[in-house]
Amino acid sequence: MKNPLRPLRFSIRRPWSLAAILLYVLTANTLINTRNVYERPQNLLRYDQGGYYSYLPAVWLYGGDFTCSFYDSLGYRSQEFLKDYQGKKFNKYHVGPAVLLAPFFALGHWEALRSGAPTTGFSPPYLQWALIGCYFYVALGLLCLRSLLLRYFDDVVVALSLLALALGTNLLYYSTHEALMSHAYSFFLFALLWYLAVRYWESGRLPWLLATGLVGGLIAATRLPNLVVGLVVVGWGLSSKADLSERLAHIGKFWWHFALASIPFFLGWLPQLLYFKLVHGSWWIHAYAGERFFWDQPLVGRILFSYRKGWLVYTPLMSLALIGFVPLWRKVRPAFWGILLFFLVNLYVVSCWGNWWYGGSYGMRVLIESSAILSFPLAASISAIVHHRLGSYLFTALFPLFIGLSLLQTHQYSHGIIHHDAMTKKAYWAVFGHLHPAGKKVMDRREKYLDRPDYTAANKDREYRGKMR
Template identity: 35%
Template structure:
């Protein structure tokens, strides 16, 4: 199953490269068919809040007053959605604070600057941060970061599996999960960015344990710090390199390197992570008077009542209901563990996945709005999809060694997962699947339907 190790694992691997390219082309094709930017529909609700930092700082120089929003016309969504609804007045300071952290805006910045330059040069659209080119820029940013995440995942996988197997895994993750939905239709959310950061963190952590260098350690810290800046609960990403180090094989490999690397590397990673989150702390201090400020008001976690079973198996937003490929991939953890009879590297990886996923899932679905509002499927689990790539590869590898009927049936199962995922996303776009209030009864009513005509009215 393992490829010959080399400095550049992606060399001589055209199939997986084409799989990644096919994903981003499909995302762009869907985006251009829908063209949500024409009606300024990309920046709404959460996406608007993530993005607000950019026009407020770069164009209007009004980060804490956001009075410029009064001059931005509503985009017509649901009868006149007003931009900037994520910003609220902080009592005591008289300044506005964005509810959302600035990490997603940082990753949208290059695309924002291109859109702003275009508006200034052509003078065809208002250079106010909210005309269609800016929506287009945000839409493209989601597709590109999701694609870069697949490329990072490809680099990791090619250290362990063949090119063809890697291509299959990338296609299943890219098209068989709701990553595709948030990279091609509901763009501007944090999840494609977090998918990229998680994939890069896995790849760099694996590389660091093979050969620790200061640069790799700092990039690990940057991934953790930026993930925290995007979504504070993703500070849990720090568990990935930490839990990986608990494995016997990983500890043995690390022991062969000097103690300088074992000490200086983690310190460099921690310092880099802290540097990444400092801008948010300074922003909170300026807006609220506190370096650590809880910006979500009365919204909170209830750690005594997690909704794990509902979030995984329920029909409202169940991860395994709307992304069945995730359940298939998760079962690959067992196969990956059993397939490791020599080095122990795969067992170290499985152990890390379990030690990370258990607290991540528990905390994520302890949020009072555990379904996370409108959207397709369990969108928060997109953030950690890269963890399932190697287990899925192990499962596909095992299937390929079976009989013809077993291989055919398993192949049809994967194709069915991809087809169901894409079809249900299509249903969601047309309002057949409700954005946040699905039930088992309603799911049965709409299953396989291409139109809502003839369906009972939604309660």
């Protein structure tokens, strides 16, 4: 393959893409501080977020109390994330985000000691550093993508692509308002895994593959179905039968590289397996008992277009990524097959989950990490448009509007104007464009059009699931 991969570095010759990442960091920091997110732990530490975060105080401050009795004694509700499994309580949410946030938890503890704040693990210093850690990892992920994208696209196109991901999708919301969810960390891990894998395939050096294995293990410890991203790792650089033959020959010759890489993969996954062993005595727990996949009933249309959570309704800029597979085939064929295969398989898996709207959330949150991989077709699409005279005019006019729409909907969801799980077409348009505080008449009209889901029925009744919109 041409264009050897440049290492991660701040190149002043390509300032626009760095400026895009800096703009994301400034925006995220501003949102966190103006909304004082870290001063409202009663909101931040509920349900999924409470589950992901609870490992940190449990391990570092409460002597490994995985029953989370300290949660209840401090006025929080551990029952929102602890589940029963064969008579024992366990945390259904995985340990990966807590592993990544451990250094920032330590910084929060240090600041709490220095400032005299309560050293409970829940006071503002802990949560502020956790939120900083979240957008720090997203920024690192964007840097990894920048390094990959700059091989094939000019700096302005890369900058626009990174802005689209960082400000034009629900990644911004999940790295600020709900920064303890797993998606922003998975976004970082996807981007880093991709970067490391490309370095290995192009250099053949074992350390790159060992690092890839470690990151793969962390992905498993964060959200197991996300291992489907391995299709991108396997498929990178394959654009012909000759490439495939060469790849298979490499694997056959250096099989021991891959055998060794299984060790750091296991080490990355080990914290999750140890947790299962400690709390239940076995190395594996079916964490989502009572929930299931409907493999013969994929609801792809709902995932993409539903007003309840549809990906392209709440992040319409990503439609450029779907269009971008055509110019990607023409311009960056070595990236095409791996990305396309990942996208199709991942979309199928996501659309088969019983609770296909993925609970109370902003947009199709389960596809946030996928946007890291879709950065290539997104950039290919933007490149094709801006290098066409008429297209460049249209893009200049419409791109800021779509960024603005994403920021508006982020504002609406964070203030409860967009409902967390019951939106319909009529409800969406009833509140469209309204800022906080929305008037009583607006909210009453929205309330009339809401369609609240039955979570139990969706995981048991195929007919009910199929009828949901």
